[in-house]
Every structure is written in structure tokens, then in C-alpha cells.
Amino acid sequence: MDRDAILRKYPPQSENLLALLHDLQDARELHYLTEEDLRAAADHFHLPLSFVHGVATFYTMYSLQPRGRHVIRFCQSPACHLMGGVSVGKTLQKLLGVDFGETTPDHEFTLEMSSCLGVCGVAPAMMVDDRVYGNLDEEKVASILESIRREK
Amino acid sequence: MSLFRTHILVPIDESTVQAGVYSVKKALEKELEKRNLSQEVKVLESGTVGIIGKGVILVIYPDRIYYYNVSEGDIPLLVEEHLVKGRIAKALEHSAAELSGGTKAFHDMGARKEQSRIVLDKAWKINPEEIDEVLAAGGYRALEKVFTEKITPQGIVDEITASGLRGRGGAGFPTGLKWKWAAQEPGSTKYVICNADEGEPGTFKDRLILEGDPHKLLEAMILAGYAVGAQKGYIYIRGEYTLSIERTEKAIEQARKYNLLGEKILGTDFSFDIEVKKGGGAYVCGEETALIESLEGKRGNPRVKPPYPINKGLWQMPTLVNNVETLSNVPEIVFHGSSWFKGFGTEKCPGTKVFTILGHVEFPGLIEVEMGTPLREIIFSYGGGIKQGKRFKAALLGGAAGVFISDKALDSAMDFESLKENKAVLGSGAILVMDEETSIVDMLFSILKFFAHESCGQCAPCRIGTQQLLRLCYGIRERGGSEEELQLMMSLCETMLNTSLCPLGQSLIMPVKSALENFRSEFLNKPKRT
Numbered sequence: 001m002d003r004d005a006i007l008r009k010y011p012p013q014s015e016n017l018l019a020l021l022h023d024l025q026d027a028r029e030l031h032y033l034t035e036e037d038l039r040a041a042a043d044h045f046h047l048p049l050s051f052v053h054g055v056a057t058f059y060t061m062y063s064l065q066p067r068g069r070h071v072i073r074f075c076q077s078p079a080c081h082l083m084g085g086v087s088v089g090k091t092l093q094k095l096l097g098v099d100f101g102e103t104t105p106d107h108e109f110t111l112e113m114s115s116c117l118g119v120c121g122v123a124p125a126m127m128v129d130d131r132v133y134g135n136l137d138e139e140k141v142a143s144i145l146e147s148i149r150r151e152k
Numbered sequence: 153m154s155l156f157r158t159h160i161l162v163p164i165d166e167s168t169v170q171a172g173v174y175s176v177k178k179a180l181e182k183e184l185e186k187r188n189l190s191q192e193v194k195v196l197e198s199g200t201v202g203i204i205g206k207g208v209i210l211v212i213y214p215d216r217i218y219y220y221n222v223s224e225g226d227i228p229l230l231v232e233e234h235l236v237k238g239r240i241a242k243a244l245e246h247s248a249a250e251l252s253g254g255t256k257a258f259h260d261m262g263a264r265k266e267q268s269r270i271v272l273d274k275a276w277k278i279n280p281e282e283i284d285e286v287l288a289a290g291g292y293r294a295l296e297k298v299f300t301e302k303i304t305p306q307g308i309v310d311e312i313t314a315s316g317l318r319g320r321g322g323a324g325f326p327t328g329l330k331w332k333w334a335a336q337e338p339g340s341t342k343y344v345i346c347n348a349d350e351g352e353p354g355t356f357k358d359r360l361i362l363e364g365d366p367h368k369l370l371e372a373m374i375l376a377g378y379a380v381g382a383q384k385g386y387i388y389i390r391g392e393y394t395l396s397i398e399r400t401e402k403a404i405e406q407a408r409k410y411n412l413l414g415e416k417i418l419g420t421d422f423s424f425d426i427e428v429k430k431g432g433g434a435y436v437c438g439e440e441t442a443l444i445e446s447l448e449g450k451r452g453n454p455r456v457k458p459p460y461p462i463n464k465g466l467w468q469m470p471t472l473v474n475n476v477e478t479l480s481n482v483p484e485i486v487f488h489g490s491s492w493f494k495g496f497g498t499e500k501c502p503g504t505k506v507f508t509i510l511g512h513v514e515f516p517g518l519i520e521v522e523m524g525t526p527l528r529e530i531i532f533s534y535g536g537g538i539k540q541g542k543r544f545k546a547a548l549l550g551g552a553a554g555v556f557i558s559d560k561a562l563d564s565a566m567d568f569e570s571l572k573e574n575k576a577v578l579g580s581g582a583i584l585v586m587d588e589e590t591s592i593v594d595m596l597f598s599i600l601k602f603f604a605h606e607s608c609g610q611c612a613p614c615r616i617g618t619q620q621l622l623r624l625c626y627g628i629r630e631r632g633g634s635e636e637e638l639q640l641m642m643s644l645c646e647t648m649l650n651t652s653l654c655p656l657g658q659s660l661i662m663p664v665k666s667a668l669e670n671f672r673s674e675f676l677n678k679p680k681r682t
Contacts, residue, residue, distance in 0.1 A: 058451040059391075059452070076601070077354065078548065078602065079354045082584065082590065082595065115435055116353040118351075118393065120584075123510065
């Protein structure tokens with residue numbers, strides 16, 4: 001869907017701002033919001049650009065930088081921490097060759113830290129896009145990354 | 153309609169989805185087809201059964217037997233043995249083939265006590281995406297009762313008040329009182345908000361309630377709207393909870409079709425509608441005024457209280473904010489009456505509580521048991537005890553903004569009052585269990601890291617305090633701490649308690665103080681290098 005079609009979906013009440021930003025971001029392959037997106041949202045709701053920028057930078061699910069085609073949200077909550085999350089996190093960093101908050105040069109993956117994903121029963125856990133993976137260990141994350149790479 | 157001799161429930165939740173439940177289900181249906189059993193055996197998707205991390209689960213009724221860790225390859229044997237020959241597949245000792253998983257009688261839930269379910273009573277028995285099944289299982293019967301018996305809004309408020317229901321989001325505030333105040337507010341524009349921004353680490357009860365029985369929540373919100381005089385409800389769900397959002401939206405759509413939502417509900421003069429709002433990923437939005445700001449499309453900065461949402465909430469109008477679990481108790485209370493509800497739990501905390509047990513236990517997952525159930529029973533009976541036969545060291549109760557307890561508090565009853573006596577909290581109902589090898593310093597560090605990340609930055613005590621606590625704890629973790637450092641941590645926490653704007657900054661004193669008091673020597677000793 002192009003930007004105008006997305007904008008038309010939302011009545012111009014500012015309560016729809018978060019939902020609109022989610023949609024605009026999801027419409028981009030690299031899951032981020034451009035300056036034009038923010039401007040269009042501001043115009044649509046008759047809000048100052050600074051206000052929209054403030055909202056977009058407050059919430060962790062939005063990004064103003066291009067991300068990878070796949071966004072990995074690695075859970076860093078105390079439950080995952082307790083169940084061995086730290087070493088799994090290090091493995092992820094090593095396998096991808098990036099730090100948390102960074103994107104691989106081929107724009108395939110962005111590695112992000114996330115607060116509790118609410119799947120503590122299978123800690124340590126992560127989300128890749130909309131999918132949850134749990135009971136992670138070094139081997140499992142390697143095979144998950146491998147299978148996602150092969151998917152395309 | 154044909155009669156089925158057996159029903160096989162296939163619980164769908166994130167744990168089973170990632171274990172490949174859909175392909176197992178497909179294999180099962182194919183196998184039934186192949187053996188000409190499709191007319192006798194019905195396969196149904198259901199919400200969670202609270203067994204997490206045990207792979208794909210199949211529950212067979214009326215036998216009340218469940219199989220776990222089921223793989224596609226197990227299906228032919230399972231169908232052959234259980235459905236054709238009528239015996240539990242694993243009981244077949246002379247068979248060469250063995251199931252990859254295991255089997256258990258459902259009512260012992262792993263040789264454990266039966267739970268008392270009010271909130272999740274339907275969550276393992278229905279397909280939450282089919283409103284007809286929900287209705288057949290007793291969904292919306294409280295609403296029906298209210299309309300047919302012409303119960304007044306005041307009558308509902310009185311019933312909730314009499315039930316003694318208290319907020320299940322963490323604070324334990326009497327729900328009836330909140331409803332009474334909301335009903336007393338003048339004006340005709342009021343809102344009901346369901347707080348489903350479940351972000352407290354270690355907590356996933358609201359997600360499983362939403363995924364298991366979203367219609368119960370809708371029914372509760374309609375009742376709340378009727379009781380306090382609101383026409384519009386919002387459910388604010390965490391952005392990360394994809395399945396919850398999907399199921400809830402589907403439920404709303406179906407309820408609208410049946411005129412359970414919308415204009416003139418079921419032919420009465422009462423109109424009410426509900427909308428789902430998706431969060432953007434901010435822990436602080438679980439605080440009710442921050443949630444309201446976010447609902448209005450702004451940054452989720454908490455407001456200064458008073459005024460409270462009950463007086464000036466969403467768009468400055470009177471707003472009732474309740475947690476998912478709290479609301480999900482309402483239909484049963486209205487239907488069965490407050491004295492029925494008071495038959496569960498303790499005198500001061502009636503009803504049940506949904507707990508999430510996680511960490512170093514055999515059976516992580518969620519359970520719903522009566523308020524006042526001893527912690528020892530929850531961990532060792534329902535949770536199956538400590539993993540690998542190790543010893544219990546500590547538990548973190550109520551999430552990251554919770555309290556560390558040692559084995560001295562193991563016998564306390566899990567309800568608001570008893571836990572207070574033991575200097576602990578019920579909070580969101582998360583129970584994170586730690587075995588003897590866990591470093592409490594490291595766990596506290598992880599908690600402080602979480603808070604430093606999630607502080608919204610609006611008020612200085614929290615913004616700076618969380619960073620300084622993290623810095624101090626990092627140093628202690630690296631090289632051991634001194635009495636002065638521990639005192640400094642406590643004094644920072646006290647300042648934050650007294651001066652922070654919202655509970656995020658105010659509540660940090662709970663994990664810090666309890667960790668320092670119950671496990672003080674660990675913070676003073678030099679850390680062991682591994």
C-alpha cells in the first residue's frame with residue numbers, strides 16, 4: 001500500500017497517530033519511518049512535525065533509521081537473563097557481526113534488545129519479525145538465522 | 153449436527169506455534185481422514201492450557217488425557233492406539249514405536265493439584281475464534297442475565313463491591329470502589345479502558361487470557377460500560393502481542409455481528425462499542441495515565457495525579473481503567489453472584505489469581521489458583537519443583553518491580569495481605585524462581601538495566617536515579633561492594649520513592665531493598681569469577 005492509501009485509512013484524529021506510524025513503517029521493506037513519512041503524518045493530523053517526531057522516537061517499536069529486512073528483538077528481561085540469555089545474546093552478536101542496535105551491512109538483519117516479550121515460559125526468547133522463538137541456545141539461534149536466510 | 157465421540161483440542165499459543173502445532177494438526181486431520189474417523193473425532197483449536205515449553209500439546213476429551221511434545225511422526229501411532237484401539241498410546245509397552253513426547257491425565261496437570269479456574273474457565277475448552285462455541289460454553293450469559301432480569305447499573309456496582317474483587321494488575325485496589333466512583337461522575341461521556349499493556353518482566357497472564365478467551369473480556373467491558381454509564385471502551389494491547397491483537401479484533405468483529413456490541417445492544421437502549429489500540433513498545437505505558445496519553449496519540453509520559461483518571465482521564469473525561477485479569481472476573485461474579493465468588497480465596501482477598509511460574513522450575517507456565525495458596529505449593533506442586541533437583545534459593549515475586557524473597561518466606565500465602573506481612577508483594581503474579589547457583593547481584597543488575605532503559609525520562613529522580621543505581625550495581629557486580637555503596641543505593645531508592653512522578657521510579661525500592669536485606673552478604677563479598 002502506498003502512503004496516501006494508508007493515510008486515507010485513518011480519520012484525522014490524533015489518537016490514530018500510533019496506528020498510522022505502525023502502518024507506514026510496516027509498509028517499508030526496511031521497517032523504518034522516513035522524514036517524509038513523519039511530515040505526511042504531521043500534515044494529516046494537523047500536528048507540528050516536532051510532535052510527531054517526539055512520538056516516533058519515544059516508542060521502541062519505531063525506527064527512523066533503515067533497518068534490516070528482518071528485525072530481531074532479543075529479550076533481555078530478568079527471566080531470560082536468568083535462563084542463560086547473556087551467552088545467547090553474545091552468540092547472536094558474533095553470528096551477525098553486529099552489536100545490539102545495529103544492522104548487518106547486507107540489510108538482512110537488525111539486532112535489537114527488547115524488554116520482556118511475555119514468553120517467559122520458554123526463556124531465553126526472541127522475536128524475529130512476528131515470530132517468537134524460545135528455549136534458545138547457541139545452536140538453535142544459529143539454525144534459526146540459517147533458515148531465515150534460506151527462506152528468501 | 154453429527155455427534156462426535158471424541159474431541160481433540162489443539163491448544164494454540166506461542167509456545168505451541170513455535171513447536172509446529174499447525175503441521176501436527178494437519179497431519180492429525182489427514183490421519184483421521186485416512187482412517188475414516190473424521191465423522192467421529194473432532195479436532196478443535198483452543199486457547200492455551202497453560203503448559204508452556206512442552207512442545208505441541210493435544211488434549212483428548214472425554215478421556216481428559218493430554219499428550220505433550222507431539223511431533224508429526226507420532227500421529228499415526230497416536231491415532232492407531234488411542235482413537236482406534238482406545239488405549240493410551242504410551243501404555244503400549246510391547247510396541248516398538250514410542251511417542252517422542254509423553255502423556256498425562258489432564259486433571260493432574262503433571263501429577264499436580266487441580267486448579268480453580270474462574271478467569272480461565274473456558275480458556276482450554278473452546279476455540280476463541282468462534283463466537284458460537286463461546287456462546288455454547290456460557291459466554292455472554294452474565295450480560296443476558298443483566299438484561300433479562302433487568303438488573304440496574306447500580307445493582308452491578310453493588311455486586312462487584314460485595315464480591316470484594318481487587319485489582320489484579322498489581323495494586324490490589326478494590327474494584328467495586330473504582331466502579332462506584334466512575335458511576336457517580338456526572339456527564340454522559342465516559343470511557344472504559346482495559347489495560348492490556350502487559351510489560352512487567354515475567355508476566356504473560358494477560359496475553360494468555362486474551363488469546364484463550366477474548367470474549368470474556370469483551371463481555372466484562374460491556375458490563376462495566378453499562379454499570380458506570382460509558383459508551384466506548386478501549387483495549388490497549390502491547391504492540392508485540394501480535395496474536396492477542398488479532399484474536400481480540402476478531403472477537404470484536406464477531407460480537408458486533410451478533411449485536412453484543414454496537415447500537416442498542418440486544419434490543420435494549422444501551423449502546424457500547426470497543427476498539428483495540430496497539431502500543432508502541434514502552435513499559436511505562438502500563439501506568440494508567442501514561443497509557444491514556446498514549447491512547448490519545450502522544451508520548452507515553454505519565455501525568456501528575458491528581459486528577460485521577462476516574463475524574464479526568466481520556467480526553468479529560470471520567471475514565472475507568474482496569475486490568476485484563478480484573479475485568480475477566482466480572483462476568484462470573486455477575487452471573488453467579490458475589491457470595492459464590494467469595495467462596496474462593498481468603499476473606500480479604502476473595503477469588504483466584506493467575507500466576508506465571510518461571511525460571512528454574514520443572515514446569516514453567518501459568519496457573520490459576522485460589523488466592524492465599526501457599527507459595528511453596530505453587531513452586532513445588534504446580535511448578536514441579538526446582539529443575540535438575542537443585543535447591544531453592546530465591547524467588548522474585550511480582551515482576552521486575554517486585555520483591556526478592558528467600559526460603560524464609562516460602563510458606564507465606566499468596567494474597568495481598570499475607571504477602572504484605574512478609575514484606576513482599578503479589579504484584580502482577582509473576583513468580584521467578586532461582587536455584588542455589590543464581591547470583592542475586594547479577595539478577596538485580598539485570599533488573600536495574602531494564603529500568604534504566606524503560607525510564608521515560610520525564611522526571612529527574614527516575615531518569616537519573618535509574619542510571620546511578622545501574623552504575624553502582626555494575627561496580628558491585630564487578631568487584632564487590634562496600635557498606636557505603638549499599639547505603640547510597642538505598643538512599644537513592646528512597647529519594648526516588650518520595651519524588652518520582654509515577655510508580656516506575658517509586659517502585660524500584662522494592663527489588664533493591666529486598667535484595668540488599670535478604671542477600672546482603674552477596675553484595676559485600678568479592679564476586680566469584682567463573
